[in-house]
Amino acid sequence: MAKDPGRVLIFDTTLRDGEQSPGASLNLEEKLAIAQQLARLGVDIIEAGFPFASQGDFAAVQRIAEQVGGEDGPIICGLSRASESDINACAKALMPAPKKRIHTFIATSDIHLEHKLKKSRSEVLKIVPEMVQYARSLVDDVEFSCEDAARSDYNFLYEVIEAAIAAGASTINIPDTVGYTTPAEFGDLIYKINENVPNIDEAILSVHGHNDLGLAVANFLEAVKNGARQLECTINGIGERAGNAALEELVMSLHVRRSYFNPYFGRVADSPTPLTAIRTEEITKTSRLVSNLTGMVVQPNKAIVGANAFAHESGIHQDGVLKNRLTYEIVDAQTVGLSDNRISLGKLSGRSAVRARLEELGYDLSREDLNDAFARFKDLADRKREITDRDLEAIVSEQVQLPEAFFQLHLVQVSCGTALKPTATVTISDKEGREKTSVSLGTGPVDAVVRALNSLTDERNELVEFSVKSVTEGIDALGEVTIRLRRDGVLFSGHSADTDIVVAAAQAYINALNRLVSSKGRRSIHPQKDTVKSTSRPSL
Ligand code: KIV
Ligand code: ZN
Numbered sequence: 001m002a003k004d005p006g007r008v009l010i011f012d013t014t015l016r017d018g019e020q021s022p023g024a025s026l027n028l029e030e031k032l033a034i035a036q037q038l039a040r041l042g043v044d045i046i047e048a049g050f051p052f053a054s055q056g057d058f059a060a061v062q063r064i065a066e067q068v069g070g071e072d073g074p075i076i077c078g079l080s081r082a083s084e085s086d087i088n089a090c091a092k093a094l095m096p097a098p099k100k101r102i103h104t105f106i107a108t109s110d111i112h113l114e115h116k117l118k119k120s121r122s123e124v125l126k127i128v129p130e131m132v133q134y135a136r137s138l139v140d141d142v143e144f145s146c147e148d149a150a151r152s153d154y155n156f157l158y159e160v161i162e163a164a165i166a167a168g169a170s171t172i173n174i175p176d177t178v179g180y181t182t183p184a185e186f187g188d189l190i191y192k193i194n195e196n197v198p199n200i201d202e203a204i205l206s207v208h209g210h211n212d213l214g215l216a217v218a219n220f221l222e223a224v225k226n227g228a229r230q231l232e233c234t235i236n237g238i239g240e241r242a243g244n245a246a247l248e249e250l251v252m253s254l255h256v257r258r259s260y261f262n263p264y265f266g267r268v269a270d271s272p273t274p275l276t277a278i279r280t281e282e283i284t285k286t287s288r289l290v291s292n293l294t295g296m297v298v299q300p301n302k303a304i305v306g307a308n309a310f311a312h313e314s315g316i317h318q319d320g321v322l323k324n325r326l327t328y329e330i331v332d333a334q335t336v337g338l339s340d341n342r343i344s345l346g347k348l349s350g351r352s353a354v355r356a357r358l359e360e361l362g363y364d365l366s367r368e369d370l371n372d373a374f375a376r377f378k379d380l381a382d383r384k385r386e387i388t389d390r391d392l393e394a395i396v397s398e399q400v401q402l403p404e405a406f407f408q409l410h411l412v413q414v415s416c417g418t419a420l421k422p423t424a425t426v427t428i429s430d431k432e433g434r435e436k437t438s439v440s441l442g443t444g445p446v447d448a449v450v451r452a453l454n455s456l457t458d459e460r461n462e463l464v465e466f467s468v469k470s471v472t473e474g475i476d477a478l479g480e481v482t483i484r485l486r487r488d489g490v491l492f493s494g495h496s497a498d499t500d501i502v503v504a505a506a507q508a509y510i511n512a513l514n515r516l517v518s519s520k521g522r523r524s525i526h527p528q529k530d531t532v533k534s535t536s537r538p539s540l
Helices: 028-041 055-067 084-094 110-117 121-136 154-166 183-196 216-225 247-256 258-265 280-294 315-323 351-360 367-383 389-400 445-457 501-518
Strands: 009-012 045-049 075-081 100-107 141-147 171-176 204-209 230-233 343-346 386-388 408-417 420-429 435-441 462-470 479-487 490-498
Touching (some): 009 204, 009 247, 028 045, 028 280, 045 055, 055 075, 084 121, 110 121, 121 154, 141 154, 154 171, 154 183, 171 216, 183 204, 204 216, 216 258, 230 247, 247 258, 280 389, 343 351, 351 389, 367 386, 367 389, 389 490, 408 501, 490 501
Parallel strands (some): 009 045, 045 075, 141 171
Antiparallel strands (some): 343 386, 420 435
């Protein structure tokens, strides 16, 4: 049996694999805000990015290492392909973190060896110990992943794992890179690794998996039963293609069904000791932050964090829940931090009340950011009688998106209605502060606004998604708008909230355009699609 920490370690890869979701790219401030929230959530390891990818990725990992990784905080981890230059960049970016980990990987399946790496098994078997050893010469904590492990030849996998452990890897990660495996099969693979790798007791066994067949969480739970003790997952399950295993689903499965899983940890079934170190009350807030900043909307029926996950629509269910909530509820909404959205503040609330509530919600803002947040709060309180926690969260998460602003929105005005042709007037300024105004007609008010903005910014793009949802109930609720733009096959998302959805749409559009503009000229390497040979090293 592999080295056992006595519980499951949660390795969060929202900022690395999650950010590989199309259109989910985050700026440095956004990554930092998410990392800080992940630390509050209590994850054991934060995979902060792939430092070799670009200057921006390097800087983000470095800032997170500086500001989030503390002696009592999470381990900060960076990804690197099995190459010296990747590993160097990773070690350099992680330097400020007291607890740091290099995560290096290479593919082991014949499909990847033949078509992607163009290497033989023996070549891979030589690279693995060399690169693990090299990473160990720079940091004490090294994780090694066999990419596409689930489709690899098991005997070759055992050899690679044994070599990686002998070279100093203390965590061995088994990815189901393409979401191909099934629960029994994946559990069996973990069991067999434990049985067939002679030095497996010297490492923690970890799993990583994608959700192409919707099986990632089920696969992981079966892996846990067979000895996996680290789970690599993302908030809201975001990630490449159909995403990664969802952190909230894994954690709540281990929480709600603790007595079922306890015996696999050598505990008595009714042991009350948690199986993870996650503060479950932080789950909802983390989910909303990630959704707001990445623009990846959470489907309403998503387990644990979907808007309907705790809603009891049907009369029979409501009646049952009122008699005894156990009739239809297996999770108390408060366990995941879903409060009653209690009304906290209003028009007359002062700066210190707003600051105190933000602090209670986990937002420790600088003086400047607090000034901004308070101005936005006042503006909203003029239009909306009661300001809820959700409204405050919407204000703060929008603020985090602003630092890379290239265009700024100054005015939006629309006229529309049954007898009118929708017409929009917009004024924006560019980075030099030059103001420009344009008027456009459209098929509807949002179309008119978008046409007017496009005529001013001259940034070629295609609008591929426009969605609106309300933050809270009530006619005066904030409307949250998410917009996705595409240029040259790359997606850029923008998000904004306002009581006026046309204003929110205009601001969301500007936020998406700002991302598009700031990504220009930035070359970013994909850790899995770009092979080591075909890429030259950007200067760091
Ligand atoms: O899916 C995968 O195999 C990965 C590895 C880089 C761990 O993301
Ligand atoms: Zn992955």
